[in-house]
Ligand SMILES: O=c1[nH]cnc2c1ncn2[C@@H]1O[C@H](CO)[C@@H](O)[C@H]1O
């Protein structure tokens with residue numbers, strides 16, 4: 001057994017590996033059982049299923065439509081039950097606990113405050129309830145022996161007209177658990193430049209933002225997000241491969257935009273399963289993350305919506321290990337990339353990399369040594 005093959009991670013090692021998640025929607029990650037309980041408490045009667053397993057399957061299948069617009073329709077049910085302080089607190093706490101159990105040590109979780117005002121909460125109250133929920137989830141995770149830190153990203157919906165207001169909200173709460181801003185929703189027909197005032201405001205405030213771009217629409221969306229809006233990161237960004245040519249002899253030519261993305265180390269928040277469901281990629285093996293990792297783009301791996309995709313960080317890593325034969329070194333590379341790209345201060349990112357991520361992977365990588373010793377002594381014992 002060579003050390004190289006020993007480093008092909010097992011499912012158990014992937015789960016125990018420290019992981020960093022930059023792109024996860026709070027309203028796309030509820031436990032099915034929680035949705036059912038909240039719906040019952042709140043008198044919401046439109047759920048398509050009332051048994052947790054069936055509801056989980058319903059979300060996955062409904063999200064498998066091949067279209068981003070149809071995929072997004074499923075969020076009507078999750079948002080419907082996230083309209084009170086108690087519900088937001090519970091969903092946020094469970095999110096932190098679930099991520100921690102899956103081995104995520106740092107997460108930026110996003111949601112759109114404007115979608116949680118139907119029962120009379122103010123934007124401020126929504127942010128406070130979610131922040132309190134994340135703190136509670138971090139505490140519960142610690143009690144269960146896990147360490148996780150969760151930051152919030154406030155999303156504005158790109159079809160709506162509240163982005164400046166949401167950007168101001170994010171800025172007001174920047175020292176209080178909100179680490180940045182995002183825009184999401186249907187991409188085609190809603191270019192990021194519609195929200196230029198919000199992005200310009202955040203830049204003047206020296207604040208951070210990511211933009212969903214290059215998922216359901218191609219290079220022009222990525223170009224606008226970077227060169228007009230000044231995004232720090234790209235949500236998905238998979239269509240950047242439209243600006244990369246791979247010749248038959250394997251040589252690669254990057255266009256101007258792809259070169260810029262790689263040269264400037266623009267982080268790509270890639271979400272493989274979500275991309276298969278919305279039609280942005282055809283299969284795991286053909287997912288652009290494979291090529292982008294080889295070309296040393298600042299690629300990261302993410303869940304997007306754990307409920308709609310029936311996934312977790314560990315599962316996304318497992319699927320990529322199957323598709324691309326990734327080793328623990330590759331998973332560490334994605335994880336360090338993600339931590340470098342987080343919106344928390346540099347010294348804290350560095351400490352997470354040096355004190356949590358690298359030691360965690362080093363520990364996992366050393367395990368094969370001990371397994372081999374045990375096998376050898378057992379077999380020599382039998383022979384003797
Ligand atoms: O992959 C995606 N692309 C674009 N928008 C999305 C995606 N996943 C979720 N949302 C949208 O973001 C809102 C806030 O969390 C969700 O309600 C959903 O409408």
Ligand SMILES: [Zn+2]
Nearest residue numbers: 184212235304
């Ligand atoms: Zn997303």
